[in-house]
Amino acid sequence: MSNLVLYRKYRPKTFSEIIGQEHIIQTLTNAISEDMVSHAYLFAGPRGSGKTSTARLLAKAVNCQDRKGSEPCNKCSSCLEISQGKAIDLIEIDAASNRGIDDIRSLREGIKFAPTKLKYKVFIIDECHQLSKDAANALLKILEEPPSHAIFILATTEIHKMIPTIISRCQRFDFRKLSFSEISGKLKKIVKNEKAKVDDAVLNLIASNSEGSIRDAEGFLDQVLTYAGILNKENIKVEDIEKLLGLVNINLVSELVNFIQNKDRAACLDFLDKILKKGRDPEELTKALVNYLRGIMIMKISSELDNPLMAGLGKKEKEKSISHVNHFQLVELQKMLRAFMEAEEKIRYSSIPQLPLELAIIDSCEVV
Numbered sequence: 001m002s003n004l005v006l007y008r009k010y011r012p013k014t015f016s017e018i019i020g021q022e023h024i025i026q027t028l029t030n031a032i033s034e035d036m037v038s039h040a041y042l043f044a045g046p047r048g049s050g051k052t053s054t055a056r057l058l059a060k061a062v063n064c065q066d067r068k069g070s071e072p073c074n075k076c077s078s079c080l081e082i083s084q085g086k087a088i089d090l091i092e093i094d095a096a097s098n099r100g101i102d103d104i105r106s107l108r109e110g111i112k113f114a115p116t117k118l119k120y121k122v123f124i125i126d127e128c129h130q131l132s133k134d135a136a137n138a139l140l141k142i143l144e145e146p147p148s149h150a151i152f153i154l155a156t157t158e159i160h161k162m163i164p165t166i167i168s169r170c171q172r173f174d175f176r177k178l179s180f181s182e183i184s185g186k187l188k189k190i191v192k193n194e195k196a197k198v199d200d201a202v203l204n205l206i207a208s209n210s211e212g213s214i215r216d217a218e219g220f221l222d223q224v225l226t227y228a229g230i231l232n233k234e235n236i237k238v239e240d241i242e243k244l245l246g247l248v249n250i251n252l253v254s255e256l257v258n259f260i261q262n263k264d265r266a267a268c269l270d271f272l273d274k275i276l277k278k279g280r281d282p283e284e285l286t287k288a289l290v291n292y293l294r295g296i297m298i299m300k301i302s303s304e305l306d307n308p309l310m311a312g313l314g315k316k317e318k319e320k321s322i323s324h325v326n327h328f329q330l331v332e333l334q335k336m337l338r339a340f341m342e343a344e345e346k347i348r349y350s351s352i353p354q355l356p357l358e359l360a361i362i363d364s365c366e367v368v
Contacts, residue, residue, distance in 0.1 A: 006225075007218040010190055012053050013083070014071045015061075019186055019214065020178040021050055027173070028054070029070035032061050038171045040143050040152040042128075044159035045175025048213025052126060054175075055153040056082065059090050059122035062151065078118055089118040095130045104131070104138040111142065111150050121150045128154040129161035136163050143169040177212025180204075186214060187221055196225055197235045205238055208291075209247045220245055248280060248288035254320045256361075257292065260336075261327055263365045269358060282354045286344045290337060292321075297333040299325045336364045 012018050015025050031037050041058070043051040060083070061067060065076035072079050081087040093107070107123065115121045125131075131139060143152060143166065154170060156162060184200075184207040191198045202224065210217035227244055228236045242249055252275060259268040276282060298305050299321070328336075343360035347353050 032070040042170035048215035049175040
């Protein structure tokens, strides 16, 4: 295995390697092929959905010296410099820590000069919604009259915080969360390439807990492979990593929901106490309960709807989940979900972290 962390080692090198954003990639590659690249783009969407990777690929493609169609060659000096993070004409700014007017003013001064080596100067501004009001207005001035040698790519996880005038100056692309199958498929390819032995159940657990972020999933997998290497384990199983990553197995959640279904408050609290004593995080457990009950609610409404819960379950787990679908009324699921969502918010501020979860469980037993 390489010493390079997985999310960097397996960062897409071509547009065809970007997963889950086909509608965006098609538009961008057409624009590159037809030499119709805009001066400003706005990539909006959840973390880990590929915004920065796509931005770097766009910077690489427009500057590639031997591009075939829309894909960068990844062999010319421009591609190699960008891949290695050495291209001085690719400027990446983290607006979370460089959010002031002075930072944008220095950018405005630097943009006047032609690129040193590349065809275009490309400015990637990450988390651009965090720019101060004055900095955002200064950026707007730049976007109104940008030099022909400059391309701006803004990325944000909170598009609603962007000022409308900046949005109107950019071509906007909305990235979506990746699905369970897309993430698990990528993880399987990585495991195969790394020549590691990891149970599919482990990869499913990672995928279902990554919240649609491939970067988070690769981070989890990195920890798992490092753990296996340290212990010299040949085959990694679910029980090996639940405590390591603080992830919650769906079977634990399902069993707890069984106790709630039976209105057995004492059994619920005893089971919860045993889970937490094994090192499970109450906030993660609550989050897992919310995801599970949401999946049950979706299934209750219609089996035809896209359901991330069912995608990650084996045969036995699906049977248990279907029994919960048949038992609970829709209104009961709604009330339980509200109780656990409220508990999730309160846990981080509670002097006894498990107390909000215990109260939500007791309330849920009274609902059914």
